[in-house]
Amino acid sequence: MPSFDMLFLAILQALVLLAIAPLMTGVSRMIRARMHSRRGPGVLQDYRDIIKLLKRQDVAPASAGFVFQVTPYVVISSMLLLAMALPVFTRHSPVGAIADLITFAYVFALARFFFALSGLDSGSSFAGIGASRELTMGVLVEPTMILSLVVVALVEGSTNLGSISASIAGGYLQAPMAILLALAAFAFSVFIEMGKLPFDMAEAEQELQEGPLTEYSGSSLAVLKLGLGLKKIVLAQFLIGVFLPFGILETLSGLSFLMAAVILPLKLLVIFVAAGLIENSMARGRFLLTSRVTWIGFGFAVLAFMFYLTGL
Amino acid sequence: MNTTPLGFLLISVALYLAGALASVLMSRREQLAILISGVAGILGGAAGIAAALPILLGGATQLFAAAGPFPFAHFVLRLDPLAALMVFVISLLVLVCSLYSLAYVREYAGRGAWAMGFFMNVFVASMVALMVVDNAFYFLIFFEMMSLASYFLVIFDQDKEAVSAGFLYFLIAHAGSVLIMAAFFLLYGRSGSLDFESFRALHLTGPLASVVFLLAFFGFGAKAGMVPLHSWLPRAHPAAPSHASALMSGVMVKIGVFGIIKVGIDLLGANTSWWGMLVLAIGGISAVLGVLYALAEKDLKRLLAYSTVENVGIILMGVGAGMIGLATHNTALAVVGLLAGFYHLLNHAVFKGLLFLGAGSILYRTHTKDMDKLGGLATRMPWTAGAFLVGAMAISALPPLNGFVSEWFTYQALFSMGSSGSDVAVRMAGPVGMVMLAITGALAAMCFVKAYGLSFSGLPRSEHADHAKEAPLPMVAAMALLALLIVALGVGAPLVAPVMAGVANSLINGVVPVVAQGVSVFPGNPQQALLSTPLLALLLLAIPVLPLLLVAGLKGARLARRHGGDAWACGYAQEQIMTASSHGFTQPMGVMFAPLYRLREILDPSRAAQRSLQWTIDAATRLEPVWDARVVNRIVDLVQWIGGKVQWLQHGDFRIYCLYVVVTLVVLLLIAV
Secondary structure, three states: OOOHHHHHHHHHHHHHHHHHHHHHHHHHHHHHHHHOOOOOOOOOHHHHHHHHHHOOOOEEOOOOOHHHHHHHHHHHHHHHHHHHHOOOOOOOOOOOOOOEHHHHHHHHHHHHHHHHHHHHHOOOHHHHHHHHHHHHHHHHHHHHHHHHHHHHHHHHOOOEHHHHHHHHHHOHHHOHHHHHHHHHHHHHHHHHHOOOOOOOOOOOOOOHHHHHHOOOOHHHHHHHHHHHHHHHHHHHHHHHHHHOOOOOOOOOOHHHHHHHHHHHHHHHHHHHHHHHHHHHOOOOOOHHHHHHHHHHHHHHHHHHHHHHHHOO | OOOOHHHHHHHHHHHHHHHHHHHHHOOOOHHHHHHHHHHHHHHHHHHHHHHHHHHHOOOOOEEEEEOOOOOOOOEEEEEOHHHHHHHHHHHHHHHHHHHHHHHHHHHHOOOOHHHHHHHHHHHHHHHHHHHHEOEHHHHHHHHHHHHHHHHHHHHHHOOHHHHHHHHHHHHHHHHHHHHHHHHHHHHHHHHOOOEHHHHHHHOOOHHHHHHHHHHHHHHHHHHHOOOOOOOOHHHHHHHOOHHHHHHHHHHHHHHHHHHHHHHHHHHOOOOOHHHHHHHHHHHHHHHHHHHHHHHOOOEHHHHHHHHHHHHHHHHHHHHHHHHHHHHOOOHHHHHHHHHHHHHHHHHHHHHHHHHHHHHHHHHHHHOOOEHHHOOOHHHHOHHHHHHHHHHHHHHOOOOOOHHHHHHHHHHHHHHHHHHOOOOHHHHHHHHHHHHHHHHHHHHHHHHHHHHHHHHHOOOOOOHHHHOOOOOOHHHHHHHHHHHHHHHHHHHOHHHHHHHHHHHHHHOOOOOOOOOEEOOEEOOOOOOOOOEOHHHHHHHHHHOOHHHHHHHHHOOOOOOOOEEOOOOOOOOOOOOHHHOOOHHHHOHHHHHHOHHHHHHHHHHOHHHHHHHHHHHHHHHHHHHHHHHHHHHHHHHHHHHHHHHHHHHHHOOOOHHHHHHHHHHHHHHHHHHHO
16 A cells, blocks of 8 residues: 555645646647637636536436446546556656556556447447447557557566656666657557547547547536546656656655646646647548558557667 | 365265256256256355365365276376366356356256256366366366267257357367377377376476477367367357356366366476467467457357457466466566466456356347347346446456456566566567557457447347346346456455465476565566556545546536437437447458458368368268169179079979978988988
8 A cells, every 4th residue: 555645646646637637638729729720719718618517417318328427437537546646746656556557558448448338328329430439549559559668668677657767767778769769659659549630539529529428418528528638638647757757856855846846737738739739730531541550650669679679 | 074175076076966967857847957957056166166265275285096997097186276276267157157047047948958957067077077187098088078068068059050060169179189189198108107197207308298288289279269279169159058158168168278287387397488489379369369350240149259269368378478487497477477377267267257147148038149139238137237347347357357457467477578588589479469468458348348338238229128127136146246256356366366376386386476465466576567456446436536526516506417318310310220230330440450350261160171071971972872883783783683593492382382391301311310
């Protein structure tokens, strides 16, 4: 069991990430609007949306069942769990017994499982197709994600995210090429997982009436939107915490909070802006051909692994 | 009364046999036969668990030897930790399935339910006996008994599909037995005795050991349903009654895995590292292809059967990593790999048993296994739906359930392969295995979202599904029991993992690495990785409080939740045909993995078997006239010709017959004189 301090830190960072999630998705919306030459809503619009939605009634089709009702809570809880275990304020994870890269991959899978199942459970045909696409993306992304993380884990000799983070910050130079390529591959899979064009599936505003979200409304939709926003933050922080832990102190202290308070939002902002720019300069691809694009990411991961094997 | 573990085991087998016998005797009163064979199964299972637990929890191996009726084979029993684990898994599932059968088999009343009781109990008894015999001769006898009894369960429905599936099963099972026999005879040729103990003492090395291993690997692999010897499994398992499918998929395939471990590690000592690589490679391929083919199925039980191929693959990956660890003298890797394999073996028995029982309940109420004709069952069969959902989550390896823990250990074993040793092949194989496992995991999630979603969610797509109601109490109780076990085996990982490590260690005899401390488990080295499922479960239960508070706090003037009306369909009225279908759901996979699906057509031996069978029949029909014309007809002609010549003797004149008698008498008298 983690100590009291660590538990406090864990809860704190989960709350912080949750609190800034709508801000970051607001930034994404703003960037998209600007690149479309629209004025668009302000960056705080997602807060207003969520608060408004929370006050609205839940309406669902008669066919929607138990899974449909619990999914928003499962999604947000699994993301909060990950937010607790990530290295955020320090280079170590506050809850080491969860911060394993395989555990992480499967907690993401837990959220995905319920999210997709809720699409089928609503009984809507659009949500059903959305569910199928959501899971297909999972199949295409998972190998890249695991392999790129495994390469760094192999370099650092541990699958614990905290240990990886700490040793990467300590010495990038153990296997620089391997780590850089793994970083590229992992960033690629994070980009897809964030539900961005041209892979635009999860929160696809334009496509298929937002996939499994189709039938959600009111407070359920608010919780689910918050959960999906948090998922993006967690993914971005996953990338930052594991591959780019610079400027963050080794252990917990007042100073580490101060530094993190400055650096963390900056890093997140950079990631979201970069992702937004890439997203909006892309054309949408045909879904059935997505696998051809994801092979590129997997190729990077394989290359990283080869570099590791040959010791470059 | 003898209460040693072996004594309990004897009681357990005796109970099964008594149940089988009583079932036959009661063939006139089927309700009673169902009850007696079910209760015998429950009691036998309990006795089996009582036999296995003391050994698993650290007891010493028990031996028993008797001369037996055959001079060439001693009747030797050996209850070691590995056998105890298998007996435990078998007994556990038998207990639950027997409970389930009390209600389920009523469906078969009037169609030979008593015979089902007989074959089930014989099947189980032979499996239990098979686990503990320590002599090749008796091993083969029990192996055949198990194959035969299960064959009769497969063809129980007597329809065309069942009979042809049974035929394929029969063929492949016996092809496997021949290979196993050959392996044992090679060992017998060296040791001069059929006792496994003498095989162990051989310490065989070199090419002969490899030949024996390969024979046993493919022989037992056929039973385990690994790719490419899997094609019988998705046809045979679904054909059997559902509680028998649960036992076949949950337990019988594990006997194939057990055999591979028995021969590869226990008898031969796994001293060659490419054996482990082979097991790992076949395991990885089985896992990916198994789940990919499962995805494409629309028959619920066939989907589950294909997923058994997948899970056998995952178990073999763990075992393969363990064997590599043994061959390279990396004790930690050996223990963690085998631990992962054993843990997943137990877990798969539990969740696949649950899922097959769930499919059985659906079949019991709706009379269909076609998922396109189901739907909407969650509101009609809520308990079944809940249990099935737990099983589906566990098989998709979602934390904190049991499937996740064993897959996590498998990942860790493969990771250790990647980071240790100087052999590049081993270092490469580990991460490649991890990627395969990752693809398998993602595909399994898709597969079981589909299985649950199409069966239980949305609107009913047929009248039968619309009118379904909850399954009878014994069936629900059996499923609930397994669902609880899934949670317990997941959350209780810090208690279960050391037991599995103990079993693994009994095959290795090295220094046991510690795999659990407090509420965490780790693969021998806490620096490498750490996992605490109790903590995960606790947090996953506690965290939802936050969003719930948020929703409650910002209530405003919100009205209560309302469910009603159709789902939105762009302003059109929603129709059945619009909702997700089995084929439509997995269509992207079919496009993206088209080459792998084509592979199935190529790999399918049933076509080749069909072709060769057809060829044999054709040849026989062609040969028959030739044989007739050349041999049979000639003989017939000859006989008729002789008959014609002899005919004049029989005129039908009474006086001439008298003459014959007199002449004969005279001739005989002359000879006598």
